[in-house]
Amino acid sequence: MNSVSNIDILGVLPETILVITALLVIVADAVRRRYDAKCLPIISVLGLIASAVAAMANWGDGGTVFNGTVFSDGFSSLFRVLFAVIGILTVLFSPHYMKISSMRLGEYYALILTGLFGMMVMAMAANLLLFFLGLETMSISLYVLAGSQRNDVKSAEAGMKYLVLGAFSSGFLLYGIALLYASVGSVDYEAIGAFFQSDFDPGPLLIAGIALLLVGFAFKVAAVPFHFWSPDVYDGAPATITGYMSTGPKAAAFVALIRVFGVALEPASSMWSVVITGLAILTMTVGNIVALRQTSVKRMLAYSSIAHAGYLLVGIVAGTKAAFAATAYYLSAYALMNLGAFAVLILLNRRQEGSYRFEDLRGMGFAHPLLGITLTIFLLSLTGVPPTAGFFGKLYVFSAAVGEGHIALAIVGLLNSAVAAYYYLRVITLLYMTKPETEPPIVQPIAYRAALVVSSILILLIGIFPEQLLNIITFSVP
Amino acid sequence: MILSLCIAIPALTALLILLIPRASEQAARWLALFGTLAAFVVSLVMYANFRVGEAGFQMVEKYPWVSSLGIDWHLGVDGISLFLILLTTLLSVLCILGSWSGITERVREFHFFFLLLEAGMVGVFSALDLFLFYVMWEVMLVPMFFLIGVWGGARRIYATIKFFLFTMAGSVLMLVGILYVYFHTTDPATGGHTFNLLLATEQSQFPMGIQTWLFLAFALAFAIKVPLFPLHTWLPDAHTEAPTAGSVILAGVLLKMGTYGFLRFCLPMFPMATMQFVPWISWLAIIGILYGAMVAMVQKDIKKLVAYSSVAHLGFVMLGMFALNIEGLTGSLLQQINHGISTGALFLLVGVIYERRHTRLAADYGGIAKVMPIYASLFMIIALSSIGLPGLNGFVGEFLILLGTFASNAMYAVLGTAGIILAAIYLLWMYQRVFFGQITNEENLKLKDVNLREGFIIGVLVVLAIWIGVYPDPFLSRMQPSLELVLSRFQSAGLSQLFIP
Numbered sequence: 001m002n003s004v005s006n007i008d009i010l011g012v013l014p015e016t017i018l019v020i021t022a023l024l025v026i027v028a029d030a031v032r033r034r035y036d037a038k039c040l041p042i043i044s045v046l047g048l049i050a051s052a053v054a055a056m057a058n059w060g061d062g063g064t065v066f067n068g069t070v071f072s073d074g075f076s077s078l079f080r081v082l083f084a085v086i087g088i089l090t091v092l093f094s095p096h097y098m099k100i101s102s103m104r105l106g107e108y109y110a111l112i113l114t115g116l117f118g119m120m121v122m123a124m125a126a127n128l129l130l131f132f133l134g135l136e137t138m139s140i141s142l143y144v145l146a147g148s149q150r151n152d153v154k155s156a157e158a159g160m161k162y163l164v165l166g167a168f169s170s171g172f173l174l175y176g177i178a179l180l181y182a183s184v185g186s187v188d189y190e191a192i193g194a195f196f197q198s199d200f201d202p203g204p205l206l207i208a209g210i211a212l213l214l215v216g217f218a219f220k221v222a223a224v225p226f227h228f229w230s231p232d233v234y235d236g237a238p239a240t241i242t243g244y245m246s247t248g249p250k251a252a253a254f255v256a257l258i259r260v261f262g263v264a265l266e267p268a269s270s271m272w273s274v275v276i277t278g279l280a281i282l283t284m285t286v287g288n289i290v291a292l293r294q295t296s297v298k299r300m301l302a303y304s305s306i307a308h309a310g311y312l313l314v315g316i317v318a319g320t321k322a323a324f325a326a327t328a329y330y331l332s333a334y335a336l337m338n339l340g341a342f343a344v345l346i347l348l349n350r351r352q353e354g355s356y357r358f359e360d361l362r363g364m365g366f367a368h369p370l371l372g373i374t375l376t377i378f379l380l381s382l383t384g385v386p387p388t389a390g391f392f393g394k395l396y397v398f399s400a401a402v403g404e405g406h407i408a409l410a411i412v413g414l415l416n417s418a419v420a421a422y423y424y425l426r427v428i429t430l431l432y433m434t435k436p437e438t439e440p441p442i443v444q445p446i447a448y449r450a451a452l453v454v455s456s457i458l459i460l461l462i463g464i465f466p467e468q469l470l471n472i473i474t475f476s477v478p
Numbered sequence: 479m480i481l482s483l484c485i486a487i488p489a490l491t492a493l494l495i496l497l498i499p500r501a502s503e504q505a506a507r508w509l510a511l512f513g514t515l516a517a518f519v520v521s522l523v524m525y526a527n528f529r530v531g532e533a534g535f536q537m538v539e540k541y542p543w544v545s546s547l548g549i550d551w552h553l554g555v556d557g558i559s560l561f562l563i564l565l566t567t568l569l570s571v572l573c574i575l576g577s578w579s580g581i582t583e584r585v586r587e588f589h590f591f592f593l594l595l596e597a598g599m600v601g602v603f604s605a606l607d608l609f610l611f612y613v614m615w616e617v618m619l620v621p622m623f624f625l626i627g628v629w630g631g632a633r634r635i636y637a638t639i640k641f642f643l644f645t646m647a648g649s650v651l652m653l654v655g656i657l658y659v660y661f662h663t664t665d666p667a668t669g670g671h672t673f674n675l676l677l678a679t680e681q682s683q684f685p686m687g688i689q690t691w692l693f694l695a696f697a698l699a700f701a702i703k704v705p706l707f708p709l710h711t712w713l714p715d716a717h718t719e720a721p722t723a724g725s726v727i728l729a730g731v732l733l734k735m736g737t738y739g740f741l742r743f744c745l746p747m748f749p750m751a752t753m754q755f756v757p758w759i760s761w762l763a764i765i766g767i768l769y770g771a772m773v774a775m776v777q778k779d780i781k782k783l784v785a786y787s788s789v790a791h792l793g794f795v796m797l798g799m800f801a802l803n804i805e806g807l808t809g810s811l812l813q814q815i816n817h818g819i820s821t822g823a824l825f826l827l828v829g830v831i832y833e834r835r836h837t838r839l840a841a842d843y844g845g846i847a848k849v850m851p852i853y854a855s856l857f858m859i860i861a862l863s864s865i866g867l868p869g870l871n872g873f874v875g876e877f878l879i880l881l882g883t884f885a886s887n888a889m890y891a892v893l894g895t896a897g898i899i900l901a902a903i904y905l906l907w908m909y910q911r912v913f914f915g916q917i918t919n920e921e922n923l924k925l926k927d928v929n930l931r932e933g934f935i936i937g938v939l940v941v942l943a944i945w946i947g948v949y950p951d952p953f954l955s956r957m958q959p960s961l962e963l964v965l966s967r968f969q970s971a972g973l974s975q976l977f978i979p
Contacts, residue, residue, distance in 0.1 A: 169932040366584065385620060395653070399547075402657040411656070414650035421646050422639070425623070429635050433627040467544045473547065 005206045011065035011072040014055040015120050021047025022113035029106030044091045044109045048116075052084035060476070061259055067129045068188060073261070074476020078328065079255050083123070083248055086335050087116045089243040093343045093450040096443070097240045100346075103149055111148075114243065115141035116335055119252035125272060128177045128187040131256055135173070135220070138252065139166050146237040158236025165219070165229040173216025179209030189264040196267040207271065213260070214272060219325070220253040221309045224282040231290075234302035239349075239356075240400030242298065246305040247335040248327040250312075254331055258317055258324050263478050269319060277317050277409060284310030284416040291423050297345055298356040300423055301338070304382065308334055314406070315397045323400035324472045330393035332469070333462065337381040337390055340455045344375040347442055359413045361427060363436025370449060372431050373441070377456040381463070385416045389463040396470075480524045480537050481553040484563065485597045487517045488570070492593035495586055503585035509572050510589035514596065518567040521600075528560055533959035535606065535676070543610075548665055548672030552607040556591045556855075557960030558741055558811060559603045561953060565818045566603065569730045570596045572935045573723035576826050580722055580833050581629060588629055591621035592723060599731050603738060608656045609673040612649070615699075615735070619645055622724065622732070630719040637719035644712040648699035655695030659747070675742075679967075682747040686754075693751035696744050697759075703736030706759070706796060707766035710789050717785035722829030725781070729788050730822035734814045737795050741811070745799075746967045753968070756886075759800045764893045766793030771900035775907070781838045783908055784824045787864065789974070790897055792816045797894055798879030802968065806882020807961040808954055813875030815953070816946065820864040820872060823939040826860045827857050830932050834925055839906055845917035850927045854913050861905045863943040866898055871946035888966055 009016070025043055060073040070076075075467070090112055098108065118138025125131035143166060147159015181187050183206040184195045215226065222230035234242045261272060287307030294300035312334075315327030348364055348371060349356050365372030381390030394417060398410045462469050491513025498505050529536060535554030543549045550837055555563060573592065581588050598618025605611035627638035644849045656673070663681050665672035672678075684692060696749060713733075717725050745752050770789030777783040796816065798810030830853065831846075847854035863870035866877075874899060884891035917923055928936070946953060 010793070031523050232694065253684070315517075380620065386616045391613075395657075396547075401656050401662070402654060403661050407658065411651065415647070416655055418643065418647040418650050422643060425639055425642060429627055429639065433635050433638075467546065470544065470546060477675065 008065045008070075011060075012057055012069055012124070013058060014051040014084075015117055015124075017047060017051040017054055018113055018117045018120065021051070022110045022117065025113065026107065027108040028293045029110070038095070040106070040109045041091050041095050044113060045088055047113065048084045048087045048091070052081050052088075055080035055084070060176050063180055064126050064190075068190065069130050070124050071126045071478070072124070073478060075255065075259075075328070075478050078473060078476050079123040079251060080120050082251060082332055082335060083116045083119045086244065086248045086251075086339065087112060087149075089336075089339045089343070089451055089455060090240055091347065092447050093243070093339075094240045096445050096448055097238060097346050101149060101238065102151070103238065108145070108148060111141045111145050115145065115244075116248065119248050122252040123255040125256070125259075126189050128180070128189070128192075128260070131260075132170075132174060132177060134252070135256075136170065138249060139170065142166075142241075142249065145241045146233055146245070146335075148241070149238045152236075154236035155238060156236075158233045161229055161236075162233045169216055169219030169226070172212050172219065176209050176212030176214070176216055179205055179212060183209060186256060189259055192260075193264040193266075196265060200268075202268070202271065210265065210268070210272060214275060217253060217261075218279055219258055221257070221312075222283075222306050223279045223309055224286040224306065227283070227287075227306050230306060231299060231302045232303065235296065235366060236298045239298060239342055239346045242302070243339040246302070246342075247331075247338050250305075250309060251331040254312055254316075254327060258327065262316055262319060262324055265473045266319065273317060273319070277406070278312055280310050280313035280317060280409065281412050282310070283307065283313060284413055288416050288419045288423075292419070294423075295358065296356045297358055297361070297427065298342075301341060301345075304420060304423070305338065307416065308338075308382075310368060310416070311394060311397055311413055315410055317406060317409060318397075318400040318404045320400060320404060321474070322403070324396070324477045325470070326393065326396035326400045328473045328477070329389075329466070329470060331398055333381065333389035333393040333459065336455045336459050337388075340374060340452060340459075341378040341382065343448070343452060344371050344378065347371055347444060347448070350373075354467075358426070358430055361430040362434045363431070365428075365431030367436050368442055368444075369443070370452070374452045374456040375429055375431065377459055379424045379427055381459050385419045387460065387464045389459045389466070390461050396466075451463045479539060480520060480527070481555060481563075481600075482539060482551075482774040483520045483554075484517055484524070484567065484600045484604070487520065488513055488593040488600070489597040491516075492590045492597070495590045495593065499584055500586060503582075506589050507574070507578060511571070514567070514570040514574050517596065517600070518571050521564050521567040524555060524934045525560065525564060528555070528956060530955055531959055533557070533963040536768065538606070540606075543607075547609075548660075548670050548674070549609045550607050550672075550674065552610060552674065553604040554606045554953065555604055557957040558738070558964075560956055561811075561815050562603045562731075562738060563600055565734075565815055566596065566599045566731050568794070568938075569726055569818065569822050570940065571754055572822070572826065573726050575931055575935050576726065576829060577721065578931060580829060584628065588625070591624045592727075594618075595621040595727065597624065599727075599735070602735050606675045607673045608659065608675055610676060612653060612656055615649060616646075618732075622728070625724040626716060626720045628722070629721040633715065633717070634719045637715035640712045641716040644709070645699075645701050648702035648709075651695045652699035655692050658692060658695075679746045686750055689739065689748040690754065691749035693744055693755060696739065696748075697755070700736040700739035700744065701762075704733060704792050705736070705737070705789065705791070706762050706798060707769055707793070708762075710766065710770075713789060714782055714785045717781065717788065717825075718782050722825060722832070725785075725825040725829075726822045729785075729825060730818035733788060733792055734744040734818065735879055737792065737810070737814055740796075740799060741807075741964065745802075746964050749968045752800075755801065756800050759888050760797055760887065763793040763796035763800070764890060764897075766790065767894055767897035768900070769785065769799070771904060773896050775900065775904040777904075778840060779838045779900060780840050780908060780912065781825070781828050781832075783840075783904060784821060784828060787824075787901065788817070790901065791821065791864075794876060794879055794894065794897065797890060798875075798882055801879070801882035801886040801890075802965070803882050803885055804958065804962060804965060805878050805885065807904040807964065808957055809875050809878025809880075809882055811957050811961065812946070812950065812953060813872075813879060814945075816863070816871040816875045819939050819942050819946075823860040823936055823943075824864065826932075826935055826939075827853070827860060830928060831925070835921065840911045842919060843922060844919065845910040845913070845915045846922050846925055847913035848917065849923060852933060853928045856905055856928070856933070856940060857913070858909065859940050859943065860936070861909055863947070865902045865905055868949045869944070871943045871950075873947060874950045
């Protein structure tokens with residue numbers, strides 16, 4: 001085999017920076033007590049910015065590095081930047097949250113970084129084994145993060161539940177990879193693609209392999225009926241981590257879905273397309289209907305996050321380049337709006353136990369204009385009302401579906417977004433149309449406010465002028 | 479440029495209002511008034527530049543927006559949209575004046591949402607790009623949602639959510655329809671698909687089965703907005719709970735977005751399906767006329783009465799439109815304007831006494847013609863215009879509608895006429911209960927007649943009602959060429975022989 005060259009190193013520079021930052025954070029945490037407690041988030045943000053800059057500077061032009069195991073294409077670069085943005089926002093929202101919930105965990109920031117590293121590996125993997133390694137790196141970080149609020153029973157439960165069910169689903173995935181390897185003779189996406197393009201024999205081993213792989217993915221993106229872990233985990237985890245978990249890992253799993261099912265397994269789409277269609281319909285419908293009945297805003301957003309995975313699956317079913325571009329656009333928009341929504345809720349929730357009741361939001365919109373406006377923008381974007389990014393993403397995904405003749409799927413999806421409007425609007429009505437209870441003033445750290453303002457402006461900007469981002473994405477789709 | 483200005487001026491004024499300090503409420507009101515006035519003046523310039531006798535779109539502007547998807551900022555005005563835009567900008571000015579003293583809380587935010595709403599409405603009527611149309615259609619939902627929900631009456635939250643969900647549920651199916659049309663429209667210049675409405679209308683040659691589905695997808699969204707019986711249930715709630723300005727805009731402009739949608743999209747793009755659905759829509763319209771009128775008759779709440787009368791009036795508009803001849807279409811379009819004037823004025827008039835007494839129940843009044851003589855006369859003229867008295871605007875519209883309907887189906891016309899009689903009953907009866915008789919409630923003795931501002935607002939609408947009633951030609955001559963163009967779609971689709979001779 002060839003030795004590692006400079007091009008190889010450059011191809012994984014963003015990941016390298018991330019790992020170094022994570023190590024730095026661990027070291028800084030060990031020695032920090034005598035110095036400044038704020039240094040951990042600062043180091044993390046700087047590392048993430050450097051990683052994003054490295055990804056943008058070395059924008060992938062196709063092809064692979066490391067002997068064909070790593071894609072160095074635009075899609076990898078695009079998602080590196082997205083993961084870095086998710087990381088930056090999560091880190092910016094974290095210090096305040098850790099303070100109010102009296103969390104003391106130095107590894108917190110390091111785990112966020114290693115989790116992002118795992119996601120980046122998942123996105124750039126050109127090989128099922130590397131993908132699996134990335135997935136496990138990410139998942140293990142997430143198990144710990146979900147349970148990181150040790151003094152809270154719900155958080156501990158979330159961590160445990162996530163660990164057990166996550167390991168379970170990894171088993172499915174690994175079994176699927178093994179069976180696929182047994183039939184194809186390779187774990188490289190390219191070789192798998194070539195195999196399916198040839199005149200292949202759809203034997204039981206192969207079908208079982210694809211089915212198990214699909215189940216594994218369905219677990220990871222929390223598609224109904226493999227979603228049962230997610231509401232409890234999302235509800236129990238610290239709110240910053242819920243925002244992080246519901247956006248980053250989802251994006252990483254969808255990139256891998258696109259690369260594995262959308263590209264490599266595309267010739268065999270007759271075998272799996274119907275299954276994903278069914279998953280999409282179930283996921284959207286169940287997610288939305290159950291979200292309607294929630295009494296905690298956090299849990300409602302957890303279910304709505306399931307529903308959004310359903311919309312994203314529509315993009316996989318449509319299966320064209322435009323559909324994958326739409327999925328990537330939607331993932332970017334979703335990351336901004338969901339993280340933002342969680343961030344505002346953290347500030348508005350002034351109870352120690354983390355109850356996030358709807359009633360706590362009464363009259364908050366006029367009382368705290370900045371929080372009210374940004375949360376309204378995030379929620380309208382989640383609903384899919386123009387001119388937000390959420391609207392354009394939804395339009396783009398469903399347009400790809402209609403273009404490929406999946407009209408029934410588009411109708412189900414869009415009717416679902418009308419259902420979703422009800423529970424998102426309910427929050428807005430509480431914010432602006434009810435009288436507030438007397439409340440203590442809310443602390444709004446400056447970095448926090450800045451992050452909220454920037455993400456809501458971005459949502460409007462890429463919603464009104466989607467062309468720029470759209471072109472970048474369209475050119476980078478595999 | 480002119481149409482973009484009509485959208486940009488209110489939108490930018492809205493943003494400016496947010497910059498005003500919260501305490502200076504008066505400044506917000508004045509700024510909003512200037513913004514709406516400026517937009518109205520610009521729309522008058524548009525009216526002056528409108529070339530009479532042309533059927534196609536004028537003052538067209540087109541800038542690329544998302545060119546990779548064939549989306550343009552594409553605006554234009556024709557005889558169908560001309561007066562709807564003018565109505566929007568005029569009613570907006572009057573609404574700002576009308577809420578001058580009625581809105582005292584969160585003044586800045588109120589005017590911000592109101593101006594955004596105006597921008598969205600003008601956008602809906604002038605968009606020549608299906609995507610842009612849909613965006614504007616949805617964009618105006620949000621400010622209306624806030625206007626009802628924050629400044630509305632006691633049941634405002636229920637009413638506003640209902641309003642939002644009804645509209646949204648209808649419009650998502652329209653979005654699927656729009657996307658389907660998009661994938662069957664190609665831009666000869668680029669070779670790609672396009673949302674261009676002109677090309678979509680020109681190229682729409684769908685087979686019957688597809689046309690039926692597309693017609694239904696679009697029609698559901700529009701029928702909810704109109705509203706066509708039995709999809710009207712959001713209307714009484716929204717209209718009653720909204721603040722005065724919201725009710726005026728809802729009745730005056732928002733409902734017209736539904737009828738406009740039928741005229742602009744359903745009829746020209748899916749002529750065969752339209753023909754097929756004539757009996758369905760006509761019967762629903764007739765049920766709406768009779769049902770709306772009868773429910774209006776038994777209302778104790780004046781505002782609710784006016785709200786139900788809208789269901790009946792919009793039934794007339796739909797009946798005339800689906801007569802599918804030039805008389806019916808012209809009457810239908812003119813009646814849309816008339817309804818905006820008369821019902822808009824009725825809501826403003828109800829707002830005047832509501833502001834003084836904080837009740838809308840007819841039983842709480844009685845005999846107030848003695849203490850408010852000017853108010854009583856203005857109310858009388860507007861009520862008569864709504865009933866359709868000759869010499870006032872309502873008569874011209876209803877007459878043309880019945881003329882057209884009679885030519886296509888005499889039975890529909892006979893049933894529709896019954897609605898006019900009912901309208902006379904419920905409006906005059908309400909008038910009698912509120913204005914005549916002895917003053918039974920002492921508080922009514924202290925009622926002050928309309929002030930200059932209120933008199934001016936209603937006066938403008940009264941003048942318009944008389945103008946259209948006496949000399950409707952400037953309106954009709956601008957409308958008719960464009961409406962004939964719509965009808966020509968039916969001839970070119972080979973459907974003319976289907977008309978009943």
